[in-house]
Amino acid sequence: MPRTIVITGASSGLGEALALRYAREPNSRLGLIGRNRERLENVAQRCRDVGAAVSVAAIDVRSRAMMEDWLRRFDDENPIDLLIANAGVMTGSVAAGEIEPAEIAYQLVEINVLGVLNTVQPVVSRMIARGRGQIAIMSSIAGFVPLPDAPSYGASKAAALNYGLALRELLQPRGIKVSVVCPGYVSTAMTHQESGSKPFAIPPDRAAELIERGLAQDPAIITFPTFFALLTRLSGLLPDWLRRRTNAPFRFTVKDRDLRD
Ligand SMILES: NC(=O)c1ccc[n+]([C@@H]2O[C@H](COP(=O)([O-])OP(=O)(O)OC[C@H]3O[C@@H](n4cnc5c(N)ncnc54)[C@H](OP(=O)(O)O)[C@@H]3O)[C@@H](O)[C@H]2O)c1
Numbered sequence: 595m596p597r598t599i600v601i602t603g604a605s606s607g608l609g610e611a612l613a614l615r616y617a618r619e620p621n622s623r624l625g626l627i628g629r630n631r632e633r634l635e636n637v638a639q640r641c642r643d644v645g646a647a648v649s650v651a652a653i654d655v656r657s658r659a660m661m662e663d664w665l666r667r668f669d670d671e672n673p674i675d676l677l678i679a680n681a682g683v684m685t686g687s688v689a690a691g692e693i694e695p696a697e698i699a700y701q702l703v704e705i706n707v708l709g710v711l712n713t714v715q716p717v718v719s720r721m722i723a724r725g726r727g728q729i730a731i732m733s734s735i736a737g738f739v740p741l742p743d744a745p746s747y748g749a750s751k752a753a754a755l756n757y758g759l760a761l762r763e764l765l766q767p768r769g770i771k772v773s774v775v776c777p778g779y780v781s782t783a784m785t786h787q788e789s790g791s792k793p794f795a796i797p798p799d800r801a802a803e804l805i806e807r808g809l810a811q812d813p814a815i816i817t818f819p820t821f822f823a824l825l826t827r828l829s830g831l832l833p834d835w836l837r838r839r840t841n842a843p844f845r846f847t848v849k850d851r852d853l854r855d
Contacts (some may be wrong), residue, residue, distance in 0.1 A: 598672040600625035600665070602655055602713050603681030605633035607782030608732070611802035612678060617641035617648070624648045625668045627655070627713075628681065655681045655709030662716040669720050676809070677721075679713040679754075680732040682706045684784050686744030686848045699746040706750035710757065718761075721770050728771040730809055730816075731758035735778050735823055739830045739837065743790075743846050751776075755815075762814055773809060776817040777801055778826075790846025794819040 599616045603609035605628030614637070616622055624646050628634045631652040638648040649668060653660045668674070683705050685698055710731060721727030737755035741748035758774035765772055779785055779795035796819065808816030817823040829840050 597675045598623045598625070599676040599678065600627065600668065600674050600717075601678045601680055602627040602709070603732075604628050604637055605630045606637075607784060608777070608780055608798050608801055608805075609678070609680045610637045611798035612680065612805060613637050613641055614644070615799070615802045615806050616676075617644050617646035620645075622646045623672050625651065625665075625672070625674070627651045627653055627661075627664075629654050655712055656704045658708075658712045661712040665713070665716040666720075669717060673720070673724060674717055674727065676728045676730070677713065677717050678730045678732070679710045680730075681709055681713075682732060682750075682784075684744065684747045684788070684848070686741070686747060686788075686846070688848055688850065690743075690845070690847055694744075694746060702746045703750050706747070707753045707757075710754055714761070718765070718770070722765070722768050725769040727769075728809065728812075729758075729761065729765075729773075730805070731755075731761075731772070731774050733758065733774050733776045735776050735817060735826045737774075737776055738823075738826050739841070742841075744848070759814060771812045773813055774815050775805055775808070776815055776823065777805075778817075778819050778822045787849045788846050789849065791844060793844075794822045 597619060601609050601613050604613045604626035613624060613626055624641055626634055626638055634650045638650045641648045651664045653664055683702055685702055731754050733754040734751040736748045737751035755774050758772055762772035779792040780801045781795050781797050785792055804818050805816055829837050
């Protein structure tokens with residue numbers, strides 16, 4: 595049966611890999627959102643090449659009005675089966691111990707938190723009316739523990755995790771599935787600008803495979819690699835002084851503060 599899938603942040607990395615993966619489903623219809631039209635069109639063409647029907651929207655997820663308008667118009671034509679709120683940015687300390695500038699922190703929270711609301715809110719009432727649909731919210735294992743080198747990024751991912759789990763409980767009786775995706779390191783443009791060790795990093799197409807497989811089973815949280823995710827979650831239960839020690843080998847800096855807008 596054909597499925598309609600909307601993915602934000604589809605112009606690169608995980609979103610691109612998810613788009614290419616879902617494009618291979620028979621008769622799939624994709625709505626791809628990102629800011630960079632050229633990169634989006636490139637991904638869209640590769641999705642069309644494997645048989646998907648694709649619409650592209652060069653929209654900043656921070657624009658509530660534009661997101662609402664495009665998503666509702668798209669949903670009128672093609673009721674959305676699966677909505678993946680994936681778009682996000684990451685930044686942190688450029689030099690060890692440095693505090694991120696306010697402007698950058700506000701921008702990041704607007705994209706990573708309000709961008710998720712701007713994606714989900716226009717569609718969720720439609721899904722409730724239809725009594726079906728699925729939503730995936732991109733968090734991170736960074737949502738499990740505080741990140742002293744990227745405080746607003748970690749906070750944004752904790753917010754996404756909490757929001758998604760709350761929505762899941764609220765919407766399950768209405769027939770809507772909600773999962774939160776908490777990947778470990780995935781080798782994308784985002785991780786390339788980050789120094790420090792990236793244990794168990796995997797390529798985006800492998801991450802997309804795990805996410806697709808996870809979403810087919812409808813768990814509350816899709817997290818991988820299993821061992822690293824488990825260690826991270828356990829470290830969040832440790833006393834603060836011990837958690838800081840276990841986190842010490844994973845401290846990092848970012849190469850620049852380019853939020854790619
Ligand atoms: N890579 C990892 O290790 C990792 C781990 C855990 C979670 N994640 C999460 O996975 C998601 C995707 O990250 P990625 O690693 O694939 O990074 P990426 O390659 O930098 O991709 C980020 C995507 O988000 C889009 N985006 C950023 N800001 C946007 C905005 N304001 N409006 C619309 N689209 C915007 C970008 O498109 P444009 O530049 O065209 O706007 C791009 O398509 C993020 O939410 C990230 O936090 C990544």
